Amino acid sequence: MEWRLFLAAAAFYTAATVLAFVFLRSRDERWSEWMLRLMGLGVSLHLLSFGLRLSAFWSLAPNRYFAPVDSFFGALSYLALAFSAAFFFIEARHRLGILGAFVLPWSCVACWAALWAAGRGGTVETGLLVPELRSYWMNLHPLALMTAYAVLGNAFGVGLAWLVQDRQMKSRRPTELCYRLPALELLDRLNERLISVACPVLALGIAMGGAWAHGAWGRFWGWDAKETWALVTLLVYVACVLMRRTASWRGRRAVYASMLGFACALFTFAGVNFLSGLHGYLSQGAAPP
Amino acid sequence: MSGIELAGVSHKTSPLGLREGLHALGVPAGLDRLRVAGWTEAVVLSTCNRFEVYGVRPASASGGPAGEAPVSLDALLENWAGVPLSRHLYRLEGARAAGHLFSVASGLDSLVIGEAEILGQVKQSYESARAAGMTGKLSNVLFQRALYVGKLVRNRTGIGLGRLSVASAAAVLAERIFGGLKGRSVLILGAGRMAELTAKHLLGGRACGLRIANRSWARAAELAGRFNAEPVAWDCFPRLLESVDIVIASTGAASPVLTRPMIESAAAARRGRSLFLIDIAVPRDVEERVQEVERVYLYTMEDLRGIVQENLSRRRGRLDSARLLVSEKASEFESWLSSSGDGFGAGLRHSWRPAEAVAAPS
Numbered sequence: 001m002e003w004r005l006f007l008a009a010a011a012f013y014t015a016a017t018v019l020a021f022v023f024l025r026s027r028d029e030r031w032s033e034w035m036l037r038l039m040g041l042g043v044s045l046h047l048l049s050f051g052l053r054l055s056a057f058w059s060l061a062p063n064r065y066f067a068p069v070d071s072f073f074g075a076l077s078y079l080a081l082a083f084s085a086a087f088f089f090i091e092a093r094h095r096l097g098i099l100g101a102f103v104l105p106w107s108c109v110a111c112w113a114a115l116w117a118a119g120r121g122g123t124v125e126t127g128l129l130v131p132e133l134r135s136y137w138m139n140l141h142p143l144a145l146m147t148a149y150a151v152l153g154n155a156f157g158v159g160l161a162w163l164v165q166d167r168q169m170k171s172r173r174p175t176e177l178c179y180r181l182p183a184l185e186l187l188d189r190l191n192e193r194l195i196s197v198a199c200p201v202l203a204l205g206i207a208m209g210g211a212w213a214h215g216a217w218g219r220f221w222g223w224d225a226k227e228t229w230a231l232v233t234l235l236v237y238v239a240c241v242l243m244r245r246t247a248s249w250r251g252r253r254a255v256y257a258s259m260l261g262f263a264c265a266l267f268t269f270a271g272v273n274f275l276s277g278l279h280g281y282l283s284q285g286a287a288p289p
Numbered sequence: 290m291s292g293i294e295l296a297g298v299s300h301k302t303s304p305l306g307l308r309e310g311l312h313a314l315g316v317p318a319g320l321d322r323l324r325v326a327g328w329t330e331a332v333v334l335s336t337c338n339r340f341e342v343y344g345v346r347p348a349s350a351s352g353g354p355a356g357e358a359p360v361s362l363d364a365l366l367e368n369w370a371g372v373p374l375s376r377h378l379y380r381l382e383g384a385r386a387a388g389h390l391f392s393v394a395s396g397l398d399s400l401v402i403g404e405a406e407i408l409g410q411v412k413q414s415y416e417s418a419r420a421a422g423m424t425g426k427l428s429n430v431l432f433q434r435a436l437y438v439g440k441l442v443r444n445r446t447g448i449g450l451g452r453l454s455v456a457s458a459a460a461v462l463a464e465r466i467f468g469g470l471k472g473r474s475v476l477i478l479g480a481g482r483m484a485e486l487t488a489k490h491l492l493g494g495r496a497c498g499l500r501i502a503n504r505s506w507a508r509a510a511e512l513a514g515r516f517n518a519e520p521v522a523w524d525c526f527p528r529l530l531e532s533v534d535i536v537i538a539s540t541g542a543a544s545p546v547l548t549r550p551m552i553e554s555a556a557a558a559r560r561g562r563s564l565f566l567i568d569i570a571v572p573r574d575v576e577e578r579v580q581e582v583e584r585v586y587l588y589t590m591e592d593l594r595g596i597v598q599e600n601l602s603r604r605r606g607r608l609d610s611a612r613l614l615v616s617e618k619a620s621e622f623e624s625w626l627s628s629s630g631d632g633f634g635a636g637l638r639h640s641w642r643p644a645e646a647v648a649a650p651s
Contacts, residue, residue: 028444169465169586170586172580172589172592173592173595173599174596176447179451181465183464184563185466185468185562186468244561251584252583253583254561
């Protein structure tokens, strides 16, 4: 059931993404409205699916009450959920219809990656949490980081939309796209706000990782690949925020910097799992129950 | 047999003078005269581009209040105009009249295709008729449906998108940069009708803090008085570039008054806020190279004209799909009309959407 609900949610996200692209090409407001509805449905089903996963996970006593993000599937599923929910709230609040085309593809990518991970590892079934992960930090450290990544992903989409709109306005021959994209200043403020919200969460997530490491391995920081890349990501984003605040480094360069930050975040989340010995839980899969 | 009838003149069929005469009559007077002539359900649509009367002919059994058939609409219109109208008048009945109203409400029959005002005018006409007690079930459904179709066509085809004047196109671009124009400040350099018009459009969007700089202090003060703006000494304007959001340049200067170094030094103090430069002067007031500065958006008169031209042709391109949608909705209305037939008075559930009334078992 959990699996079916997840598939349905993934299908709804994909359909919403397609609608967002159709809306990009057509001028019919209905596409955008349906996109929002499908996203709402997708997020609800996904929540339900995640709830079922939680209850299955907790049915094994040692797992109780830890977050089921110990496998690639679980982590990606949570990431997609956080991502989609963040977009749903932004969209419902600001009604920036066309933004979907810039943001939603990431939601789909996360879902498909989860499906791929599930197919590859066969780890949809929840297993026992490896003993090292049975810590209350399990509910804080990865969740905080993934939530930050989800918000940053949205910021990336908003930044992309800003770049397109900036090009439109600079061209002095704006196409129809210009009139359906949100205003430049609006996108800029949204981008800045999302990054400013995500940065402290990211920092907190990394700090909690350090605290966990101190408890588990007796040291705060070990320059493990994942740790290093998370730090690089954070530094890029902090630089981004500071530059905007102090050096009035807004405009193209600020957006490029935030995109670089997102590339780092992607690498930290996905790429490094295969390089990092300490953070290799995801790629190792769960222990048999 | 009851049915919808329409008689009218529009900008397509008649000279302005004739329409002005009918327009002067006024909607309430028109409705009164229709009542006297035996019409119990009628709506008068009177704008500067059209004068149309929609009536619902009462079922023959009951007749009008006097028990006889009402005077025909074209005879009435001719009477009001005081001149023969046969060459200018169009008459439509039933579903075709409804289709015409749908296309009018959608702005497809307007002088400026897709203009939005007409929808409000249709609404107003309908409300006047309703206030005068001149509407019934059929006219209620007809007009509410027309308002719905008018909105639908605009939303689905975007026929009303894109402004058709240079000044309003500039205002729309400003919105694309700043979002709302509320609280934005505007600086006019020089003077001129185009500058005034553009400023008016921006102020219509609630931009506030208008400043006017002119080489002649007297001219600046005079213009400022008219707009409730603040006159600025010419030498002071470069400093204002650090704080204003929109600059409308319209001086008669032979060489650019806004140069790249000026804008660059202002940009540093602006902390990355966008600056919108509208250059409507010929020869130009703003150096072309200003465009290269980040977050500075320069539009010249030529650019704005190009945008207006494009909008116009875009609207024409959408006309076909808009017409298709209108005719779809008209035939939907027609099938509702014929299915309700004679018995519609008895079995009709008053619905916003006639299609639902058709589907509902009676």
